[in-house]
Amino acid sequence: MSPEGSEGGNQSLPRRAFVRTLLGSGFLGSLLSFFYPVARFLLPPPTSDFSSDEVVAGQVGELKNNTGKIFRFGSKPGLLIRGADGAYRALSATCTHLDCTVQYRGDLQRVWCACHNGMYDLNGRNVSGPPPRPLQQYEVHVRGNEIVVTRAQRS
Amino acid sequence: MPIGRNNGSGKPLRAIRGALRWLLAGGFLLAGTSLWAQAPNTCVDCHSVLDPPQKVTTEQFVTDIHAQKGLTCASCHGGDPTKDDDQAMSKAAGFRGHIKRSQVPELCASCHSDASYVHKFNPSLRTDQLSQYKTSVHGQRLAKGDEQVAVCTDCHSVHDIRPASDSRSSVHPLNVASTCSRCHSDAAHMKPYSIPTDQFAGYSVSVHHEALVLRGDLSAPTCTTCHGNHGAAPPGVASVENVCSNCHAFQAQLFDGSPHKAAFAAASMPGCVTCHSNHRIQHPTDAMLGTGPQSVCTNCHAQGDGGFKVAATTQEKLTSLDAAILRADELLDRAERSGMDVSQAKLSQTQARDALTKARVSIHSVTVDRIMQDVQAGSKLAEQNLAAGHQALADRDYRRWGLGVSVILILLTIAGLWLYIREIEGRSGSRPV
Amino acid sequence: MLGRLRAWLDERVAWNEIAGFLAHKTVPLHRFSYWYFLGGITLFLFGVQVATGMLLLLYYRPTSNEAFESVQYIMTQVQFGWLVRSIHSWSANLMVFTAFAHMFSVLFLGAYRKPRELTWVSGMVLLFLVMGFGFSGYLLPWNTLAYFATKVGTDMVGQMPVVGHYLMVFLRGGEDVTGATLTRFFGFHVALLPGITTLLLAVHLALVQRQGISVPPAIDAEWKANPAARRDMPFFPNFFLREMIAWYVALGVLGALAALAPWELGAKADPFAPAPAGIKPEWYFLFMFQTLKLIPAKLGFIDGELVGLAAFGGAGLLWTLLPFFDRQGARFGRKWIVGAGIFALAYMSVMTVYAYWAK
Numbered sequence: 040m041s042p043e044g045s046e047g048g049n050q051s052l053p054r055r056a057f058v059r060t061l062l063g064s065g066f067l068g069s070l071l072s073f074f075y076p077v078a079r080f081l082l083p084p085p086t087s088d089f090s091s092d093e094v095v096a097g098q099v100g101e102l103k104n105n106t107g108k109i110f111r112f113g114s115k116p117g118l119l120i121r122g123a124d125g126a127y128r129a130l131s132a133t134c135t136h137l138d139c140t141v142q143y144r145g146d147l148q149r150v151w152c153a154c155h156n157g158m159y160d161l162n163g164r165n166v167s168g169p170p171p172r173p174l175q176q177y178e179v180h181v182r183g184n185e186i187v188v189t190r191a192q193r194s
Numbered sequence: 195m196p197i198g199r200n201n202g203s204g205k206p207l208r209a210i211r212g213a214l215r216w217l218l219a220g221g222f223l224l225a226g227t228s229l230w231a232q233a234p235n236t237c238v239d240c241h242s243v244l245d246p247p248q249k250v251t252t253e254q255f256v257t258d259i260h261a262q263k264g265l266t267c268a269s270c271h272g273g274d275p276t277k278d279d280d281q282a283m284s285k286a287a288g289f290r291g292h293i294k295r296s297q298v299p300e301l302c303a304s305c306h307s308d309a310s311y312v313h314k315f316n317p318s319l320r321t322d323q324l325s326q327y328k329t330s331v332h333g334q335r336l337a338k339g340d341e342q343v344a345v346c347t348d349c350h351s352v353h354d355i356r357p358a359s360d361s362r363s364s365v366h367p368l369n370v371a372s373t374c375s376r377c378h379s380d381a382a383h384m385k386p387y388s389i390p391t392d393q394f395a396g397y398s399v400s401v402h403h404e405a406l407v408l409r410g411d412l413s414a415p416t417c418t419t420c421h422g423n424h425g426a427a428p429p430g431v432a433s434v435e436n437v438c439s440n441c442h443a444f445q446a447q448l449f450d451g452s453p454h455k456a457a458f459a460a461a462s463m464p465g466c467v468t469c470h471s472n473h474r475i476q477h478p479t480d481a482m483l484g485t486g487p488q489s490v491c492t493n494c495h496a497q498g499d500g501g502f503k504v505a506a507t508t509q510e511k512l513t514s515l516d517a518a519i520l521r522a523d524e525l526l527d528r529a530e531r532s533g534m535d536v537s538q539a540k541l542s543q544t545q546a547r548d549a550l551t552k553a554r555v556s557i558h559s560v561t562v563d564r565i566m567q568d569v570q571a572g573s574k575l576a577e578q579n580l581a582a583g584h585q586a587l588a589d590r591d592y593r594r595w596g597l598g599v600s601v602i603l604i605l606l607t608i609a610g611l612w613l614y615i616r617e618i619e620g621r622s623g624s625r626p627v
Numbered sequence: 628m629l630g631r632l633r634a635w636l637d638e639r640v641a642w643n644e645i646a647g648f649l650a651h652k653t654v655p656l657h658r659f660s661y662w663y664f665l666g667g668i669t670l671f672l673f674g675v676q677v678a679t680g681m682l683l684l685l686y687y688r689p690t691s692n693e694a695f696e697s698v699q700y701i702m703t704q705v706q707f708g709w710l711v712r713s714i715h716s717w718s719a720n721l722m723v724f725t726a727f728a729h730m731f732s733v734l735f736l737g738a739y740r741k742p743r744e745l746t747w748v749s750g751m752v753l754l755f756l757v758m759g760f761g762f763s764g765y766l767l768p769w770n771t772l773a774y775f776a777t778k779v780g781t782d783m784v785g786q787m788p789v790v791g792h793y794l795m796v797f798l799r800g801g802e803d804v805t806g807a808t809l810t811r812f813f814g815f816h817v818a819l820l821p822g823i824t825t826l827l828l829a830v831h832l833a834l835v836q837r838q839g840i841s842v843p844p845a846i847d848a849e850w851k852a853n854p855a856a857r858r859d860m861p862f863f864p865n866f867f868l869r870e871m872i873a874w875y876v877a878l879g880v881l882g883a884l885a886a887l888a889p890w891e892l893g894a895k896a897d898p899f900a901p902a903p904a905g906i907k908p909e910w911y912f913l914f915m916f917q918t919l920k921l922i923p924a925k926l927g928f929i930d931g932e933l934v935g936l937a938a939f940g941g942a943g944l945l946w947t948l949l950p951f952f953d954r955q956g957a958r959f960g961r962k963w964i965v966g967a968g969i970f971a972l973a974y975m976s977v978m979t980v981y982a983y984w985a986k
Contacts, residue, residue: 061606061609065606065610066607068607069607069875076711077682081682084706139551140545169441533702533703533713594887597887600879604878604879611872612872619865
């Protein structure tokens with residue numbers, strides 16, 4: 040509450056207009072600065088579904104038989120493999136030895152880790168080399184044109 | 195003074211034994227342990243109350259794999275466990291008594307090398323233990339009359355033998371090193387042999403021990419992995435690298451293609467062990483390169499020679515890549531804490547770290563061009579991710595700029611309200627406090 | 628045009644009566660008048676919570692599987708999601724603070740006295756509801772801190788005799804804190820508590836309008852001695868314009884906090900991981916938490932924690948019934964209440980600071 044000066048009575052018209060303009064524009068401007076973010080918020084972002092347990096790993100036809108591809112699952116890499124028989128498999132691509140990213144070797148039909156020569160079979164089982172544990176398996180479904188990879192629900 | 199030897203016992207001892215038997219009968223009724231105890235076993239009756247080394251108890255036998263398969267004392271020692279006293283330990287009953295150390299391998303092999311017999315119990319058991327043993331240092335020395343060396347029972351124990359797959363067995367991978375060290379770390383025992391006794395001490399602080407015992411990774415090596423078990427012999431200087439390369443294939447490949455291969459052979463220096471040691475293998479660090487105090491390169495190379503330069507260059511490249519990755523990590527963490535989404539960049543960081551790991555393997559080629567392939571791949575990624583971090587922080591700053599705008603508008607509104615209040619109160623005359 | 632609209636409304640809902648009442652509403656002016664803003668600010672912050680809460684509801688998913696990820700999505704993918712969420716979290720804390728400040732200012736200014744006892748009682752229940760909002764909302768992001776804070780909090784409820792276990796199972800939706808707890812807390816936070824709060828708020832505000840703004844006893848005495856000294860300010864437009872300034876300042880503070888100190892998300896809750904060291908509840912529960920930590924395990928033959936809970940329960944009940952102790956000629960008069968207020972304020976402040984400092 041500010042102490043008021045001895046300004047009793049009417050103020051000059053230009054002064055009053057200034058105050059009204061200031062108040063009006065400030066008020067409108069501040070309302071806009073509140074409603075602009077709200078309006079942007081209301082419209083869903085480009086990736087409308089975010090489930091961390093499901094991701095589109097690729098398109099049908101993108102992978103040839105007996106090849107693999109690294110895709111992103113949250114912030115970890117996953118490996119999508121199209122076997123020689125055309126079937127899709129998906130595994131975690133983080134090697135269980137020292138966390139390097141594995142790759143698919145079509146010539147060996149195995150999953151291979153380039154860092155220390157670790158080998159896994161197509162089910163993720165560690166079959167040779169240093170890896171102490173198998174790779175986590177994911178489920179793969181083909182939905183229309185998309186290859187969708189999901190992982191098991193955690194409670 | 196042990197009592198009850200196989201050839202003859204005096205009358206006074208008979209009285210003592212009689213008394214003991216009564217005690218034991220009572221004890222047996224109370225204990226009633228395993229099925230092993232169901233058949234009359236006069237051997238254990240006495241031997242369970244004797245002092246060591248004759249002491250053998252039912253508790254021990256319960257755990258023994260031979261006993262579980264139906265073998266008895268007589269299977270190895272002869273004699274007759276169903277009879278009493280002298281008849282039990284008579285020559286007529288085939289009693290062999292205490293087995294001499296030099297006879298132990300042949301005794302064990304009498305079953306374990308008989309494939310048709312052993313395969314009745316477990317068809318996948320090996321039957322070459324004795325022939326392997328004869329090629330080992332232990333076997334060769336035993337043949338020359340040295341009874342101090344290890345025989346079957348020293349490692350496998352005797353009356354409480356567990357299969358090697360049992361984690362309580364003295365020959366389970368987790369326990370092998372302590373079993374070997376019983377002799378090999380005993381300075382007094384090893385005195386006649388003039389070999390070091392620090393292997394176990396070194397191994398215990400090695401990465402292999404850490405992997406095996408602390409992380410439970412049974413694929414990690416223990417003594418027998420590199421030295422063999424029954425055919426135990428240390429690999430010679432020229433063949434150490436072969437042993438290591440069974441697991442460390444890349445490093446061996448790179449080494450074979452490097453100038454070090456010929457140079458080491460010429461100087462009779464073992465591959466791998468020269469820089470990494472054989473038992474006390476520590477976690478390799480970037481400090482092992484270069485020309486600093488912990489460098490292994492300077493053991494041979496001196497200022498001015500080509501290798502010295504390569505050492506310095508590779509260390510510099512690796513540490514700068516490490517630093518670049520760390521810088522990007524820190525920036526991305528900062529951005530993430532500010533609420534920005536950097537998951538794509540963080541994923542790419544794992545690939546940069548992969549490149550660094552590969553670079554640390556490729557140093558075994560000691561060729562700068564080969565090493566730089568991996569280093570450059572990693573550097574490129576680290577740079578990209580650092581840029582992504584900067585972008586994220588720029589986005590964060592944009593938010594703050596937006597905040598600034600709205601704060602200014604708010605302040606304008608507040609100013610407008612205040613002036614408006616002054617105006618209307620000037621008019622109406624009511625005085626605000 | 629406005630005149631015609633007004634006439635139209637008046638024929639249907641007696642608009643002129645309402646407008647007339649509001650036009651004549653005044654606010655007493657004295658050296659303590661600034662404290663009158665606190666109630667309005669709390670109401671404003673509640674409005675902010677409702678608005679940002681409804682926006683968050685467009686994206687939040689209340690299952691243990693997706694809750695954390697949905698909040699992460701809001702913070703990183705949704706346009707200005709970070710702003711809405713941070714404002715919601717900051718405003719919640721500010722609201723608890725202003726609610727407590729409002730309660731204490733009403734106590735010290737004696738605005739609870741006859742005829743305003745019911746206003747005080749409804750206000751105290753609203754305060755408990757606000758703390759309930761805080762407790763239930765805290766779990767919703769399903770991060771480590773929230774999970775364990777909820778576990779500890781509901782554990783303490785379970786300590787109460789007789790009803791404790793049933794109450795705990797009711798709150799948790801089971802024996803342990805699980806996804807069922809999350810669903811339940813979500814229901815409390817967005818439906819049950821808002822429903823009850825809206826009703827009670829309507830009652831509280833209606834009572835304030837009906838009874839007018841109270842004058843503190845000291846000022847009242849001054850004005851009785853010198854009637855010409857009395858000052859009042861019309862609510863519309865004068866006080867209301869000032870309140871607008873206060874609300875705008877609050878908005879500015881919220882925006883600045885959201886942009887400069889965004890609310891952390893932490894890591895997703897892992898029920899199987901051990902509780903992180905130094906887990907403690909949000910600051911407005913700290914004074915109770917610290918008190919319980921200081922009470923010895925056993926007092927005589929009674930469990931120490933139980934004594935603490937009983938003490939706080941009893942204190943809360945007495946506090947709600949405070950106005951009934953300040954009657955003319957009663958033993959526990961105004962002086963005792965002011966003394967109790969100072970003690971409570973000091974105790975809560977000291978305990979909160981101690982809890983932070985003690986780690």
